[in-house]
Amino acid sequence: MACDSKIPEPDARLQRAAARPIALVGLMGAGKTTIGRRLALRLGLPFVDADAEIEIASGMTVAEIFERFGEAHFRDGERRVIARLVDGAPKVIATGGGAFVQDDTRALLLERALVVWLDADVPTLVDRVRRRNTRPLLKGKDPGAVLMALAAVRNPLYAEAQIRIASKASPHNETVEAIVTALAEANASDANGGTA
Numbered sequence: 001m002a003c004d005s006k007i008p009e010p011d012a013r014l015q016r017a018a019a020r021p022i023a024l025v026g027l028m029g030a031g032k033t034t035i036g037r038r039l040a041l042r043l044g045l046p047f048v049d050a051d052a053e054i055e056i057a058s059g060m061t062v063a064e065i066f067e068r069f070g071e072a073h074f075r076d077g078e079r080r081v082i083a084r085l086v087d088g089a090p091k092v093i094a095t096g097g098g099a100f101v102q103d104d105t106r107a108l109l110l111e112r113a114l115v116v117w118l119d120a121d122v123p124t125l126v127d128r129v130r131r132r133n134t135r136p137l138l139k140g141k142d143p144g145a146v147l148m149a150l151a152a153v154r155n156p157l158y159a160e161a162q163i164r165i166a167s168k169a170s171p172h173n174e175t176v177e178a179i180v181t182a183l184a185e186a187n188a189s190d191a192n193g194g195t196a
Contacts, residue, residue, distance in 0.1 A: 018043050018183060021086050023093045023109045025100040025158055026118035027150055029128035030167045031175065035118060036094035038176045043183075046091040050099060053081045062096070063139075071098075079105045086112040100161075101154050110160065114186070116179055117161035122147045124169045162186070 022039070024032040033049050040047035051062050054077055058065055065074045078099055085093050086108060093113065100106050100115070109115050120128075126143045158164075163182045167175050 018045060018090050018092075018114075020088065021091050021093055021113040022183075023082075023086070023095055023113040023115050024118055025095050025109070025115055025161055026097065026120065026167065027125055027147060027154060027158075028097040029125035029147070030097075030118035030120045031128070031172060032094040032097075032118055035167065035172050035175050035179070036092045038172055039179055040092035042176055042180060043092065046089075047094070048085055048091055049094045050078065050082055050085060051094075051096050053085065054078055054096075057081060075099075075102050075105075078102075079108070083108055088112070097150070097154070101157050106157065106160065110162075114163065114183075115161040116163045116165060116182070117158040118167040118175070119155070119158065119164055120167040122151060124167070127169065 022043075022045075024030075024036050024039075026032055033051075036049070037047050054065070054074070055061055058077060060068070062074065065077070075098065078096060079102060082093070082095065082099060082105055085091070095109070100109060122144060125147050129143050129147070163179070163186065165175060165178050165182060
């Protein structure tokens with residue numbers, strides 16, 4: 001088998017910054033899964049999508065869980081799955097849009113992970129969510145109106161994240177690099193006793 005010498009070793013500063021799980025939060029369409037995969041590759045860490053893990057554990061899609069059992073049942077399962085994912089092992093976790101809104105889940109993530117809020121404006125989110133018709137909260141509704149209402153409620157909670165990154169209508173690699181820079185700065189701040 002050929003040697004993977006073309007793949008650079010992850011930067012030691014970044015490995016220290018990513019010494020615990022990194023959880024991406026934000027509204028649907030913010031890019032948590034797409035950016036999360038690329039960030040994990042950049043950091044040399046495993047990637048896990050919380051919604052995919054819920055689907056594996058339940059044997060149903062997120063939409064089916066919402067339809068059959070309701071949102072409260074889904075959020076309970078989501079909390080349990082996220083508790084398992086933030087076990088201390090470094091990884092990048094893409095959470096569902098509503099996960100961080102739940103008090104117990106938010107407290108768990110803030111305690112056990114480095115939380116990164118991918119903050120995107122509503123027009124960008126609308127453009128992105130139109131590409132998928134699997135989002136239960138948008139079923140039969142105007143995406144712009146739903147996302148505006150969700151942003152009003154959720155953004156103040158997302159703002160509790162340790163890092164906030166703008167997720168713009170630009171190449172995802174730019175967002176990944178912005179996260180990497182913020183991680184390096186957070187690591188430098190920690191190393192200097194919070195005075196970087």
